[in-house]
Amino acid sequence: MKDVLENIESQFEMFQVLDENGEVVNKDWMPDLSDDDLKELMRRMVYTRVLDQRSIALNRQGRLGFYAPTAGQEASQLGSHYALEQDDYLLPAYRDVPQLIWHGLPLYQAFLFSRGHYHGNQFPEGVNGLSPQIIIGAQYTQAAGVALGLKKRGKKSVAVTYTGDGGTSQGDFYEGVNFAGAYGAPAIFFVQNNQFAISVPVELQTNAKTLAQKGVAAGVESYQVDGMDVLAVYAATKMARERAVNGDGPTLIETLTYRYGPHTMAGDDPTRYRTEDMTNEWEKRDPLVRLRKFLEGKDLWSEDDENKMIEDAKEDIKKAIKQADEYPKQKVTDLIENMHEELPNNLQEQMEEYKEKESK
Amino acid sequence: MAQKTMIQAITDAMHHELKNDENVLVFGEDVGQNGGVFRATEGLQDEFGEDRVFDTPLAESGIGGLSLGLALQGFRPVPEIQFIGFIYEAMDALNGQIARMRYRSGGSKSAPITVRTPFGGGVHTPELHADSLEGLIAQQPGFRVVVPSTPYDAKGLLISSIRNNDPVFFMEHMKLYRSFRDEVPDEAYTVELDKADVKREGSDVTLIAYGAMVHTALKAAEELEKDNVEAEVIDLRTISPVDTDTIVESVQKTNRVVMIQEAQRQAGVASHVISEIQERAILHLEAPIMRVTAPDTVYPFSQAEEVWLPDHKDVIDKVNKVMNF
Numbered sequence: 001m002k003d004v005l006e007n008i009e010s011q012f013e014m015f016q017v018l019d020e021n022g023e024v025v026n027k028d029w030m031p032d033l034s035d036d037d038l039k040e041l042m043r044r045m046v047y048t049r050v051l052d053q054r055s056i057a058l059n060r061q062g063r064l065g066f067y068a069p070t071a072g073q074e075a076s077q078l079g080s081h082y083a084l085e086q087d088d089y090l091l092p093a094y095r096d097v098p099q100l101i102w103h104g105l106p107l108y109q110a111f112l113f114s115r116g117h118y119h120g121n122q123f124p125e126g127v128n129g130l131s132p133q134i135i136i137g138a139q140y141t142q143a144a145g146v147a148l149g150l151k152k153r154g155k156k157s158v159a160v161t162y163t164g165d166g167g168t169s170q171g172d173f174y175e176g177v178n179f180a181g182a183y184g185a186p187a188i189f190f191v192q193n194n195q196f197a198i199s200v201p202v203e204l205q206t207n208a209k210t211l212a213q214k215g216v217a218a219g220v221e222s223y224q225v226d227g228m229d230v231l232a233v234y235a236a237t238k239m240a241r242e243r244a245v246n247g248d249g250p251t252l253i254e255t256l257t258y259r260y261g262p263h264t265m266a267g268d269d270p271t272r273y274r275t276e277d278m279t280n281e282w283e284k285r286d287p288l289v290r291l292r293k294f295l296e297g298k299d300l301w302s303e304d305d306e307n308k309m310i311e312d313a314k315e316d317i318k319k320a321i322k323q324a325d326e327y328p329k330q331k332v333t334d335l336i337e338n339m340h341e342e343l344p345n346n347l348q349e350q351m352e353e354y355k356e357k358e359s360k
Numbered sequence: 361m362a363q364k365t366m367i368q369a370i371t372d373a374m375h376h377e378l379k380n381d382e383n384v385l386v387f388g389e390d391v392g393q394n395g396g397v398f399r400a401t402e403g404l405q406d407e408f409g410e411d412r413v414f415d416t417p418l419a420e421s422g423i424g425g426l427s428l429g430l431a432l433q434g435f436r437p438v439p440e441i442q443f444i445g446f447i448y449e450a451m452d453a454l455n456g457q458i459a460r461m462r463y464r465s466g467g468s469k470s471a472p473i474t475v476r477t478p479f480g481g482g483v484h485t486p487e488l489h490a491d492s493l494e495g496l497i498a499q500q501p502g503f504r505v506v507v508p509s510t511p512y513d514a515k516g517l518l519i520s521s522i523r524n525n526d527p528v529f530f531m532e533h534m535k536l537y538r539s540f541r542d543e544v545p546d547e548a549y550t551v552e553l554d555k556a557d558v559k560r561e562g563s564d565v566t567l568i569a570y571g572a573m574v575h576t577a578l579k580a581a582e583e584l585e586k587d588n589v590e591a592e593v594i595d596l597r598t599i600s601p602v603d604t605d606t607i608v609e610s611v612q613k614t615n616r617v618v619m620i621q622e623a624q625r626q627a628g629v630a631s632h633v634i635s636e637i638q639e640r641a642i643l644h645l646e647a648p649i650m651r652v653t654a655p656d657t658v659y660p661f662s663q664a665e666e667v668w669l670p671d672h673k674d675v676i677d678k679v680n681k682v683m684n685f
Binding site: 119138147148159337340 | 411426428432457467601
């Protein structure tokens with residue numbers, strides 16, 4: 001049995017394209033990206049890092065509500081998203097707001113989601129996806145359903161979902177991957193292994209040495225990828241997408257990453273459960289530093305480019321917060337209205353009650 | 361027009377809807393080639409193909425998530441949960457996800473899903489097959505809960521449920537599947553959701569029931585007639601929301617009510633129905649509203665069903681109390 005385990009684990013060596021110094025260590029896996037694509041990836045990562053910093057600040061000022069920090073996970077979140085098409089359907093977890101934004105969700109709506117306003121979840125036409133899922137694992141079984149739906153419709157697109165390392169312990173995690181496998185459905189399941197589920201380290205979730213190998217239980221193609229390496233994440237996602245749209249079924253991708261900030265802004269203090277050394281170690285692997293070095297080596301990125309991106313992001317954020325501020329407040333009648341297409345009698349009655357109340 | 365059992369009427373309803381709307385999908389554990397453990401889906405896969413009627417892995421939560429995902433791609437899923445006791449496995453998918461889809465998307469997405477599940481006692485099933493868990497779903501905003509008591513209603517209500525653009529939890533009482541036949545039209549027809557039905561008219565007392573207890577109430581009403589007590593029997597049919605108009609109208613006429621459910625006293629929807637009546641019609645009541653329910657224990661070991669399940673004698677006892685209050 002020990003041999004079997006070692007043999008399985010040896011199949012899941014971490015897949016990497018760029019090392020910490022921005023050097024290409026795996027030319028064969030270098031994705032086919034133009035200079036413009038590479039710059040765009042860098043821009044998105046910088047923008048998203050600024051968005052994280054500003055979101056934390058706005059949360060502290062009470063101008064945002066629920067917020068799960070993303071710094072450190074830019075390569076994992078944006079590298080995977082960059083390999084998708086507009087028709088692909090996103091089923092994000094609560095930390096995966098950046099992917100939705102880059103998929104087309106207006107920033108002010110992302111802020112309304114954070115504050116707790118239904119308009120934040122009214123996605124514009126053509127933005128295919130669901131608002132961030134709070135129940136860890138639920139997005140996985142739903143993704144299997146969306147993927148089967150795409151397959152039945154004969155569409156050349158995929159369902160893409162994300163969870164964290166802790167989420168791999170849920171029953172729905174396993175059921176989702178297993179259903180997609182059994183139906184050969186075009187789904188890509190991401191496990192963003194950021195080492196901690198709130199305060200619990202990944203070693204306490206499972207004795208499995210990788211999370212990618214959990215795909216074996218479902219008979220599903222699985223990979224472990226350096227989640228701080230945007231090119232590796234992009235390449236793995238692209239490959240999984242190709243397989244899926246060609247009818248070869250789902251893929252499970254574990255991205256090894258790290259969140260520099262707390263679990264959420266709701267009082268979590270990461271110094272209680274992890275060391276400064278550990279964070280320093282992961283900061284050396286920062287996805288922005290790595291791609292920046294790579295691009296600078298190719299003369300594709302400058303300090304000016306970076307500063308411009310930072311300023312643009314700050315400007316966008318300022319406008320979006322203003323737009324969120326100006327959005328009309330929610331009324332109980334709105335909430336009632338959104339419950340059913342045809343209101344049942346109890347809600348019709350309550351609608352009248354609240355209309356009366358709101359008219360005073 | 362033909363004489364059909366409730367299970368045949370249910371199969372009929374799915375047959376019509378599979379034929380009428382290519383978005384309708386029927387799936388669950390053993391619903392495909394096997395035709396379902398109760399034969400509710402018999403012949404459907406042969407006629408409509410594996411793309412429309414299919415088996416799933418054995419995982420209720422997965423079936424729930426699959427349903428919601430398919431709904432998001434424009435399908436109209438009719439999943440089956442093999443026995444009601446297994447809905448605990450799927451509670452998040454049902455109450456935490458499916459019921460909330462329209463609301464959480466600000467009205468921009470919907471979940472036109474009809475979850476079918478058998479329940480109900482009297483047929484000596486093993487553990488966690490027969491429990492009356494309707495109260496759990498009835499407490500979840502976003503779900504309609506439908507419980508037919510006759511073959512005619514079952515077909516019409518199931519067609520209405522499948523056509524509804526919001527989630528419906530459709531409960532099929534196992535004892536009623538094949539216990540009697542009813543005239544059921546061959547063509548597709550609908551029975552309106554959210555509407556109760558007066559199954560027997562009477563002027564002295566209102567018996568409110570749903571599921572198998574409708575027949576228990578009717579049997580009690582027949583006995584009571586011999587003692588010159590005319591009982592009106594209301595079959596709720598949809599138990600969430602409750603049709604308060606039909607109930608209040610009856611209470612205004614009879615001034616007395618006995619509420620009957622198979623579920624335990626602390627479960628089901630009886631307490632909710634009684635609250636609605638006291639709030640809307642207290643001045644019409646000549647006596648307190650009494651309840652006939654099961655005792656507040658776990659569902660009985662199968663040999664104890666007879667002493668545990670409420671029967672028509674329990675109803676008659678309560679009616680006598682209400683009449684002589």
